[in-house]
Amino acid sequence: MIRVLIADDQALLRGSFRALIDLSGDCGTVGEAGTGDEAVRLAGEQRPDVVLMDVRMPGMNGIEATRTICGDPELGSVRVLMLTTFDLDEYVYGALRAGASGFLVKDTPPAELLNGIRVVAGGEALLSPSVTRRLISEFARRPQPERPIPRRLEGITEREREVLMLVGRGLSNTEIAAHLGLSLATVKTHVGRVLAKLEVRDRAQLVIVAYETGLVSVGI
Structure with missing residues (x-):
């Protein structure tokens, strides 16, 4: 229950x-x-x-x-x-x-x-991909200072960073798998590892991290 x-x-x-x-x-x-x-x-x-x-x-x-x-x-x-x-x-x-x-x-x-x-x-x-994209539009209206990739992201691998960036752009796991030429199971594993390494609760928080760290640009 x-x-x-x-x-x-x-x-x-x-x-x-x-x-x-x-x-x-x-x-x-x-x-x-x-x-x-x-x-x-x-x-x-x-x-x-x-x-x-x-x-x-x-x-x-x-x-x-x-x-x-x-x-x-x-x-x-x-x-x-x-x-x-x-x-x-x-x-x-x-x-x-x-x-x-x-x-x-x-x-x-x-x-x-x-x-x-x-x-x-x-x-x-x-947080569906369509909703994520609408949130991205909201980010685009906010002033975004230039920031280097913070130390918070140093523990994730290059592939995990790619996955995080695509999550931030609003892609679903299926879309990420197709974009990177990976299996759906592999993408899910990468997402799970990123969640653990960044110590965030879920996918919604990954979107926030991707933008607040400057990993994803609102201009994309």
Whole structure:
């Protein structure tokens, strides 16, 4: 059973999400939070598999709550799935940088919401290549200073760096395999090693690393 904590300041939405999740058969709610502070407290108490987190909440907002939860070593198994009003919400970048494993818009069909919870609970990032490319467009509008490749990337091999760069460009594992002439299994292995070496949670964080380190240029 996938244990889910719902964090949203609208009681009606929380109730709707709870009913959907509890009737799914393989997911169940372990609590509801109306503020970011409550979400952090309940995450610590309940240790859910997934926190369904609204971005905009009174007091501590969803991004701050996500940063707190994902930054707590004792909550390393907790994944955060952000809920936004629009798929290019101005806070999406900040949410991913804070440690969120992906995001969904609030009017996502019920089946897709449940699938998103399952994907994130399984340790994957809910960040499709098309969404990644839209995020890249957002990066392009931000001033990017010239930076050398930082020491953080010195531990990865040349092939792993190639894979990271392609992840940052928004390619799926299948597309990366075709681009580099590798098997899908080999690409998955490389992605897994990069995740471990860079000590990041998932693919969403790899995209952030690729851009913030300057490995990928927004001009590409």
